[in-house]
Amino acid sequence: AQRVTQPEKLLSVFKGAPVELKCNYSYSGSPELFWYVQYSRQRLQLLLRHISRESIKGFTADLNKGETSFHLKKPFAQEEDSAMYYCALTGTSYGKLTFGQGTILTVHP
Amino acid sequence: DSGVTQTPKHLITATGQRVTLRCSPRSGDLSVYWYQQSLDQGLQFLIQYYNGEERAKGNILERFSAQQFPDLHSELNLSSLELGDSALYFCASSSSSGNTIYFGEGSWLTVV
Numbered sequence: 001a002q003r004v005t006q007p008e009k010l011l012s013v014f015k016g017a018p019v020e021l022k023c024n025y026s027y028s029g030s031p032e033l034f035w036y037v038q039y040s041r042q043r044l045q046l047l048l049r050h051i052s053r054e055s056i057k058g059f060t061a062d063l064n065k066g067e068t069s070f071h072l073k074k075p076f077a078q079e080e081d082s083a084m085y086y087c088a089l090t091g092t093s094y095g096k097l098t099f100g101q102g103t104i105l106t107v108h109p
Numbered sequence: 110d111s112g113v114t115q116t117p118k119h120l121i122t123a124t125g126q127r128v129t130l131r132c133s134p135r136s137g138d139l140s141v142y143w144y145q146q147s148l149d150q151g152l153q154f155l156i157q158y159y160n161g162e163e164r165a166k167g168n169i170l171e172r173f174s175a176q177q178f179p180d181l182h183s184e185l186n187l188s189s190l191e192l193g194d195s196a197l198y199f200c201a202s203s204s205s206s207g208n209t210i211y212f213g214e215g216s217w218l219t220v221v
Contacts (some may be wrong), residue, residue: 036212041197043111044152044212084154096142096165097210099152 002027004087007098013077014108020038021072021103023061023087033063033070034097038084047085048072055080077107112136113213115200121219127188130216134181134202140164141183142203142210143175147196158183190220 003026013019025031033050046089050063050070071085071087084104088097111134121130134141143155145168154167158177168173172190177183187194201212 041215043113043183043214044199044201045111046209046211096154096157096167097144098154101151 002031002089002091002098004089004098004100005088006085006103008103009101010106012108014104015059015079016076018099019074019077019081019105019107021085021087021105023070023100025068025070025071025087025089027068027089027091029091030097031091032089033061034084034087034088034090035070036061036099038086038102040083044086077105079107079109081105111211111213113200113202113211114156115198115213115216117216118183118214119219120124122219124190124192124220126190126220127186128190128218130185130187130198130200132166132183132185132200132202132213132219134183134200135211136202136203138211139181140203141181142159142201143169144199144201144212145181145183145196147193150196152199155185159191186217192220194218195196 005024011032011040035047037047050053059074087100113131114204140158141158145153155169157165160176175185197215199215201210203210
């Protein structure tokens with residue numbers, strides 16, 4: 001069975017501070033990992049895919065297969081980063097995303 | 110704008126009633142997915158259709174059903190509604206390669 005765990009429901013940082021949102025997964029094969037962001041209960045927007053290895057809005061995430069983690073990082077948080085962040089994975093049944101419980105990030109001025 | 114459109118945006122209905130949520134995928138996308146987002150359950154995959162056929166099923170209740178029509182739009186039917194069905198229902202779509210899934214803005218359902 002595939003599972004995604006985001007251990008922190010809430011995360012607060014100050015503007016300019018580094019931020020790391022944790023994500024651990026369990027999956028027997030080779031999953032594809034994603035980060036989605038949701039602002040104020042709006043639609044989910046794709047932030048990152050692990051296979052594209054890009055940096056969006058200053059965020060990066062590295063897949064660590066040994067630790068089965070896909071933590072999201074940003075060196076200097078901005079107030080506009082305040083949102084709900086979801087880590088998700090898909091396996092062989094492409095498109096069936098399994099989401100973590102989400103982490104609410106609040107960046108204080 | 111992701112290109113996935115959902116109607117209605119908000120819906121308030123009484124327990125025991127039936128509602129239909131509609132989704133139009135992005136132009137050219139063959140796959141449609143339905144997700145439920147609630148405070149207690151988080152984001153849960155309900156069902157996926159690909160080019161009119163059911164492809165995968167998740168935690169979808171028997172009181173719920175979905176279909177995808179020849180023009181590729183999809184409908185999610187929720188019947189015998191209960192208070193606990195109050196949630197934000199998302200539709201998403203992807204192309205045949207399925208490498209990126211795009212979400213609509215969701216339909217807020219409140220059951221009173």
